[in-house]
Amino acid sequence: MGKSGFPRLLHPTVDAVNVRDVAVFYGELLGLNYDADVADGEPQWVELVDSTGAVRLAVQRVDSLTQTTWPSPDVPMQLHLEFIVDSRDELSRHVERACALGAIVLMDRSDERDEQVFVLADPAGHPFCLLSRV
Incomplete structure (x- = not known):
């Protein structure tokens, strides 16, 4: 501890x-x-x-994994990782990189004023957030 x-x-x-x-x-x-x-x-x-x-x-x-259906509530996120970057430009760049690496965009809230957020899923379907607070 x-x-x-x-x-x-x-x-x-x-x-x-x-x-x-x-x-x-x-x-x-x-x-x-x-x-x-x-x-x-x-x-x-x-x-x-x-x-x-x-x-x-x-x-x-694990032998099997039920992929989340988020934002549909059928199979919730349960846990997700959040990563922050320093600017909108970095956010766009890292979202593009993540997609090139095999992620898919589940939600785009990049038009928000105070916090721009993309919710993505990694290649195994785990959701994670990339965000910027500018």
Whole structure:
């Protein structure tokens, strides 16, 4: 536990049927590194680390995964990641990058005045937000 007596978040973990694809997607999207062995075979667990070696995200294998239907309430999001960038230009650039890496846009609220938000789904269908507050 932390000095405050409260637990600290270690890292989020994303379930995936295809761990390699999801790890590569988030590694490329966020500039994180992962074990080179990810390219070979299908691992059960992958940790994505930053330049200091701190684990920022993990991906674990599951046999099946019901993809969210959000914004339809049939299968809710349950959990999602939110990433913030510093400008509208960066937001557009990162949304384009995410789509080039295999994401799809679920919602575009980039026309909002105070907070521009794109809700996307990664290649395994996990929703995540890219946003800018300018």
